[in-house]
Amino acid sequence: MNRCDGIRMQAPLYLSGEMDAEARDAFAAHLDICPGCAAMIAEDRKLDSALQSALGEFVPDTGGLEQAVRHTISLDRRRLHWTWAGLIAAAATLLIVTAIAWEYWNRPPRRYADAAVDHRKEVVEGQPRRWRSNPPELARLAEQNGLQLTQATGIAPAGYRLERAKTCTIGGQRMLHLVFYNGARRYSVFVAPHLARREMSQPVRQGAERVTEFDTGHFRGLVVSDGSAVECAELARAAASQL
Amino acid sequence: MSPSRESVEVRQALERLGSDQRNVLLLAAVEGYTCREISEILGVAMGTVMSRLSPAREAMRELLSEVML
Numbered sequence: 001m002n003r004c005d006g007i008r009m010q011a012p013l014y015l016s017g018e019m020d021a022e023a024r025d026a027f028a029a030h031l032d033i034c035p036g037c038a039a040m041i042a043e044d045r046k047l048d049s050a051l052q053s054a055l056g057e058f059v060p061d062t063g064g065l066e067q068a069v070r071h072t073i074s075l076d077r078r079r080l081h082w083t084w085a086g087l088i089a090a091a092a093t094l095l096i097v098t099a100i101a102w103e104y105w106n107r108p109p110r111r112y113a114d115a116a117v118d119h120r121k122e123v124v125e126g127q128p129r130r131w132r133s134n135p136p137e138l139a140r141l142a143e144q145n146g147l148q149l150t151q152a153t154g155i156a157p158a159g160y161r162l163e164r165a166k167t168c169t170i171g172g173q174r175m176l177h178l179v180f181y182n183g184a185r186r187y188s189v190f191v192a193p194h195l196a197r198r199e200m201s202q203p204v205r206q207g208a209e210r211v212t213e214f215d216t217g218h219f220r221g222l223v224v225s226d227g228s229a230v231e232c233a234e235l236a237r238a239a240a241s242q243l
Numbered sequence: 244m245s246p247s248r249e250s251v252e253v254r255q256a257l258e259r260l261g262s263d264q265r266n267v268l269l270l271a272a273v274e275g276y277t278c279r280e281i282s283e284i285l286g287v288a289m290g291t292v293m294s295r296l297s298p299a300r301e302a303m304r305e306l307l308s309e310v311m312l
Contacts, residue, residue, distance in 0.1 A: 008297055009293065009297060010293075011297060011300075012271065012278050012292070012293045012296040012297060013278060013293070015271075016271060016276075016277040016278055017277070018277050018278055018279060040304075043304050044300050044304075047272070047300060047303050047304060047307070048271075048272035048273075050249065050253050050307070051253060051257070051268070051269070051272045051273050051303075052272065052273055053249075053250060053253075054249070054250035054251075054253035054254055054257075055254075055269075055273055130276075130277075130280050166275075167275035168274075168275060169273055169274055169275060174273075174275050
């Protein structure tokens with residue numbers, strides 16, 4: 001087995017960040033001198049991004065709704081022949097469709113719900129997950145997501161410390177899930193590299209939690225807290241100011 | 244909003260993989276689990292995960308070579 005065959009076998013460990021420093025350096029050194037293996041790794045990263053995008057796109061299934069409305073209208077037409085009752089039924093149907101459409105277009109983005117659910121299941125309810133909590137692992141995880149560990153630890157207000165972290169998928173995008181703890185309360189920050197304009201959303205209630213989104217121009221993030229809207233907005237402002 | 248052509252082709256390519264390869268690829272690429280975590284989730288050896296993951300990525304690269312690579 002030549003060196004390139006070994007590289008192909010070890011590629012999953014390299015891409016997932018599971019290699020120790022020595023093995024990772026040796027792997028990276030080979031990529032520097034082997035265009036074929038370097039291209040393979042670049043293509044694998046591109047493939048992973050394409051998979052995340054493809055499976056993250058939300059396609060609402062409106063076919064059933066449209067068919068039901070058309071069926072209702074056609075029944076009304078046959079039975080009532082455009083009597084007043086028929087017009088009222090059509091108007092009611094239109095009102096229902098408008099209400100559904102209004103609800104659909106004005107609901108918070110899916111990533112808000114994903115972030116709130118992750119926070120509730122993994123932090124509030126404490127469902128078992130593979131968290132990273134020691135500094136070397138946290139540093140490596142942060143680096144894989146485009147952050148320095150000092151940036152990740154510095155985004156919380158005074159009194160809070162970075163307790164643990166893991167990667168997750170929010171709204172189809174791979175994000176770093178950071179959990180901060182002040183001895184009494186925990187809140188979550190989901191962050192990923194992102195290039196866009198600077199902005200911050202109003203806190204949105206998702207079940208028992210509030211979610212605020214921020215965008216620094218370099219990173220996009222979501223803060224999930226069970227505190228008030230003002231507290232949630234302040235935590236998001238603190239995170240955005242450090243990234 | 245309809246999905247992009249690339250997304251459709253990625254999904255179609257994914258469906259052409261065997262379920263073993265598709266499962267490890269989704270856990271690694273989309274859910275972000277490590278090989279060790281995947282081996283624990285699926286109850287198989289690390290080597291098995293790696294021997295499924297590399298061919299899965301290779302097959303996807305070939306299937307999608309005209310679309311994205």
